Amino acid sequence: QKEVEQDPGPLSVPEGAIVSLNCTYSNSAFQYFMWYRQYSRKGPELLMYTYSSGNKEDGRFTAQVDKSSKYISLFIRDSQPSDSATYLCAMSPNTGGFKTIFGAGTRLFVKA
């Protein structure tokens, strides 16, 4: 069993839809949870960063962490074609430390 599981998709939605991306994990030591966006042929860029359980909102993006269920989510409201990318969840037992474990990434397509 992988430490972090993420559905690779692809996920295709119409412009304006609410997108829900999810990851599950098995290591209860994870404390920091991150979402990265990776455009084709580019490096990952950090989108959201959350500590422990709870919600965090940044513009159209909301990150949720449920440590009791070992489940994290990223919601994208009013999705745009420019949101089309691969979204990687990542987590670590300390502050974005070098033991960061990445999910395989979910490919998202937002159709105009």
Place this chain on the structure above:
Amino acid sequence: NAGVMQNPRHLVRRRGQEARLRCSPVKGHSHVYWYRQLPEEGLKFMVYLQKENIIDESGMPKERFSAEFPKEGPSILRIQQVVRGDSAAYFCASSLGAGETQYFGPGTRLLVL
């Protein structure tokens, strides 16, 4: 506003040759991380270096792979006697301090023929 720079962006090697991948971190960052990404897979940690020191190389294959981050100049990931299975995208990230947010470069795509 120079982020993490990696070169070359694409590298083609024949089996048995050496591959050298270079990474220049964000200015002022002294912590560098190397990751490998295979198609349909996540980023796999390889090695974490701080200037002139290897902090954690638990993700590095024991043979043929080495990394350095000298006092001056870029970090180098070196793969000797490449095999087809080494074909992947190799990403470098840097951070200002240990455990701080990592910023990624554009990656080097290695193709072994």
